Amino acid sequence: MMGSKNKHPAVVLSRLEHLEDLRLKMLDALESAAKSGGFRQSPGSFQGPIAVLQDTARRVMDLAPFQAAALWLVDETTSDFQLGWCDPADRRDFMEREFEQLTREGIIALAVNGERPVMAAGSAPQFRHMVQVLATPARVRGLLLAHLQGSYGLPDGTLPLVNILCQSAAALLEGLELYQLLRVKNQALQEEVEVRRAVQVRQELLSQAFYSSLEGMLVIDATGRILEANPAVQTLVKRPPETLIGRHVRTILSRTGTRRQFRTIMREIALHGRFKGEIRGRDKEHGDFFVWLSVNAIQDQTHRVGHYVAVLHSIAGRQELETALMQAEFKYRDIFERSPVAIFRSTLDGRFLDVNQAYAEILGYASPEEIISSVSNISAQLYVDPRDREAYTRTLLEKGSVKDYEVRVRRKNGTYILASMNTRVIKDAEGRPASLDGFIRDITAARMAEEEKERMQTQLHQAQKLQSVGRLAGGVAHDFNNMLGVIIGQAQLALMKISAEDPLKHRLQEIEKAAQRSADLVSQLLAFARKQTVVPRFLNLNEAITGMLKMLERLVGENIELRWQPEDGLWPVKIDPSQVDQLLINLVVNAQDAISGAGVLTIQTANTALNKPMRFKQEDLPAGEYVLLTVSDTGCGMDMETQEQIFEPFFTTKDVGQGTGLGLATVFGIVKQNHGVVTVSSKPGQGTEFSIYLPRLFVRDPEIAPAFAESTMQGGTAKVLIVEDEPALLDFARETLEELGYSVLTAQSPWEAVRLVQSLSEHLDLLITDVVMPEMNGRDLAARLQALEPGLKCLFMSGYTKNVIARHGVLDEGLNFLHKPFTMRELAQKVAQVLKDTAQS
Structure with missing residues (x-):
């Protein structure tokens, strides 16, 4: 058991x-x-x-x-x-x-x-x-x-x-x-097939038009050899088209002055890109003939002339046409009545004897008969100042003729035009003045154009002054951002090496904050001068505007109350933060100028959804969800005429020398660039309200969703080359990356970097280079090093790119960019991102 x-x-x-x-x-x-x-x-x-x-x-x-x-x-x-x-x-x-x-x-x-x-x-x-x-x-x-x-x-x-x-x-x-x-690839292939089909159809249509044209047509290469000739050419030169192919175009020119004609044609094409004129040709049976020749130069992708297209039109009946024209010239009445020139004949005392249709129309009358019967006293009825008629007639009798005499003339509807008159005195058989013959031109538009030209010259002067400010800002920003980068970097490196209880920690943090505020000021200066590189990104307008409030309060002064009314839960938008700075600065300055003495300036944000499109004076706004930014003031307001011109470049209501007229034009351009709409509502004496609609950014889309949580500083073992002509900034970047485990090489000039890479035996993973350097810009350096090291990734850094890696301020597609000054964390994150993209690709 x-x-x-x-x-x-x-x-x-x-x-x-x-x-x-x-x-x-x-x-x-x-x-x-x-x-x-x-x-x-x-x-x-x-x-x-x-x-x-x-x-x-x-x-x-x-x-x-x-x-x-x-x-x-x-x-x-x-x-x-x-x-x-x-x-x-x-x-x-x-x-x-x-x-x-x-x-x-x-x-x-x-x-x-x-x-x-x-x-x-x-x-x-x-x-x-x-x-x-x-x-x-x-x-x-x-x-x-x-x-x-x-x-x-x-x-x-x-x-x-x-x-x-x-x-x-x-x-x-x-x-x-x-x-x-696979779906995207298939759609791209379908689109490519459709494009090829459209090109083929277009080529077939052009070919049909060429060979079926009733006018003779030739395609000639750059040396003058005939490449193609359509059947209609045979009726002119009496030769089959195929016998002309491969022969020089001089073959169809008259033996008399062949070289001279050819040089004349080529000289005209070289000057104007085309030739139109009469030439003498040669056919195989009857000798010379006259033809109207039209030649256009066709440029290739390098903008060099690759081919010429010539059209030949027979003018064999020219003599008959000239005879008919000589006979028609005797028909004075027909020419007089149909002439586009406003012609008149009048008596010395101010009655019309005859006018043509053009004269009647220029003064607003339906027919010559109407103006002759309606106007019995030219001086009193047509001249704005009757004394001008008296002086005009007196000068005519003294000199016998007057050219380009300018006078204000009244039209039938009561409006005025500025007219230029050319008149002569017609004498009778006994030599006594009998009548006045002449014509007038409406030069109102020409005179306005001259005035507009003067206005544009003034605006150009203002723009050149602004350009000078922009150049100064760019030059200062480059060097100043380098210095700020050194200050921020060294402060952060020092903070890493001291304990939290060290009494120097607070002082270093204050240095870092002051340098960062200085960097913000440089950024605002570049934004004002429109020299800042634009990189649109996820943005909450409430946060961006809140960060600017202190600066805006200093800008408007103590007499103006600045009210900030943000909406909770504001939707995000996609825009460069520097452009938000430009929008607010320009709108706030405009409001400040409109307020005389004390007043209120209000900045509001709101979410708004449009179920159907809205029509504004400036532009239509499609249905959708938008973030609305409103800037309103209690200033003097504007009339309708001013509102219609308010967004035009160089338009300003300020005195000469007081403004550039570019502020609101810049606002309009920024909003348009970001697919939005800006509107204005105002009445004289009742203030002004500007409303900016920016499309909502749907952050759940994985292609544009931002990183909400800030990444930690990541390290690595990649080999990195840093090229920077500012030694202190170079040391900061090197020390930061070495702390994170990277193998770092440095060069203070582009050519030093080239020689260093040529001597390397191991693979180089990443180039970090300044954009603006004395010997060579960063983009050219990257191209040279990538030729030596295929697959080399590049990270550009600068406080002012001078359009080396950007066009009109917008960063070129596919380039990695780090704006100076930058922090240790920003440098580490950007390097890790570029290297990660390399690994994934």
């Missing part, structure tokens, strides 16, 4: 071990089947990544008594986790807080580095969580966080099955991404 009692526990343990072994084998089999695709669904059955997350959450909730399941997606650009789905939806905020708690505790990092689910405690003793990464061999695509509460336990096999579901979800997400790429 004692022996059987001792054996019983051993038998039970053996059976339990056997059952556990069977269970593990079964789970391994299920996991193996899942990996081979047995449990996976087709990516085509899902509308997008959110649908995959929703389905995964539902399946996880079915496996065990979870109170909530939430899934995060990984932003491929920033590597940040972004919550995509939560089941149930009302637990979303709770799950985000738990996620942040687990992140701080390192649980999320543990789950990402592992493959199987991780169980962890929550923020309260009764909370338990399961964390599982969604990963494919390519990369981590998401993360599952499932919440348990109370004493609920997990059924056997739950963790491996959750692992299977998450692997399947990751595979579906990867499949959806590949599917989208």
